[in-house]
Amino acid sequence: MTTLDETRPERSSAADTIGGLLAVASIVLSGIAMGFGLLLQLDAHPARLSPVAMLLALVGARMSSRYQSLALKAAMFAGVAWVIGMTVAIVTDGPLF
Template identity: 60%
Template structure:
């Protein structure tokens, strides 16, 4: 056995759940940003973007393996909030 094999850590169930929550955060951010308008969903950015940010923070706390994903998801959710609120005002859709 080499030293590389000993340093590898196994994925746990917590890592799998954290990864799924990170992807859910990015998906919610996409809906808040404007994909909800394209998919004809009730995209209310004042509701969905903060939930995406909270999910990203939960991911960062759950698993150190997905800290980078959580950071990118939180930044994307912040951008989605700004863009989604702007699009909602321009198109006359409800914010909350």
């Protein structure tokens, strides 16, 4: 018989879980700010939601080293969502704030 050294994956801590959830919440808020809120008949305010989404992504990145790449993608998505959301709000005469 051979013995294999099995390496167990590290378990997620509570901070890792919350950091991942904050990054996902940032992506959802960015989607609403970008204009997908119009499909759900939500009144999207891109000037309010995008900075909050960016802040959630930054807090999530700081909390968890495991989900830093997800938080980075969420922060970049929040920046893109701000530009697209402001453009959609201006074209459709929607509220900015």
